[in-house]
């Protein structure tokens with residue numbers, strides 16, 4: 001890849017950011033950075049920051065901007081010579097502005113998924129806390145029910161995927177995301193995708209990135225589209 005390429009993916013909880021990001025990272029060789037994964041890592045490490053972060057994530061609230069930027073910006077600084085894809089950051093206007101001081105995004109993907117679809121997906125989602133691997137009982141079930149494919153350890157349902165927390169997350173997402181989306185729209189780098197199926201949206205994202213990055217993607221996931 002000749003030129004560095006920096007992208008971010010935005011969308012409400014359960015919109016498929018993680019699923020699509022992994023396909024992008026795999027097909028286009030971008031480093032993948034997920035804010036949710038780093039937060040869960042700091043919670044698991046039980047650091048001072050992790051204890052604070054847990055109080056927000058457990059209540060499905062956004063972690064304060066200064067905590068988020070302290071977590072994410074050093075990682076981006078370390079990757080100054082790399083192409084990457086950010087999942088879940090920036091999520092507020094303040095985070096977007098802080099990041100802008102360090103680096104500019106080339107492209108932002110925004111996922112618009114109907115509420116009913118999100119509700120169904122997340123109520124069916126289970127994860128392996130140590131690795132962050134996620135499963136969906138319909139879309140990508142584990143090989144053995146209730147167990148992680150790689151380690152065989154038990155899967156859990158995250159507290160912030162339970163129905164009561166979900167409604168609050170979705171409402172809050174819309175309010176907070178709007179100015180960020182408007183900012184990237186005004187910069188001409190926003191690309192929005194709507195639909196109910198990740199496999200149907202993926203070919204459009206794959207084709208957009210192929211054009212923008214002037215490189216051939218691997219066809220690893222193209223066979224999954226229908």
Ligand code: G5P
Pocket residue numbers: 011012013014015016017018019020035036037039056057060061062063064068087088089090091092095121122124125126134135136138139140160169196197198199
């Ligand atoms: P996260 O970890 O960033 P969310 O809430 O934004 O969490 P989440 O839940 O990780 O987003 P996603 O990544 O958008 O969702 O979606 P996904 O995991 O790929 O897909 C959801 C499920 O649907 C999976 O089981 C998947 O297999 C399935 N699926 C995908 N596509 C399809 C399909 O086509 N069909 C079907 N049937 N299923 C499908 O953040 C967690 C918390 O951290 C904090 C917040 O508190 C947040 O709540 N946080 C931040 N706080 C402040 N600022 C930030 N920048 C923050 N970032 C994180």
Ligand code: MG
Pocket residue numbers: 017018036087
């Ligand atoms: Mg995710």
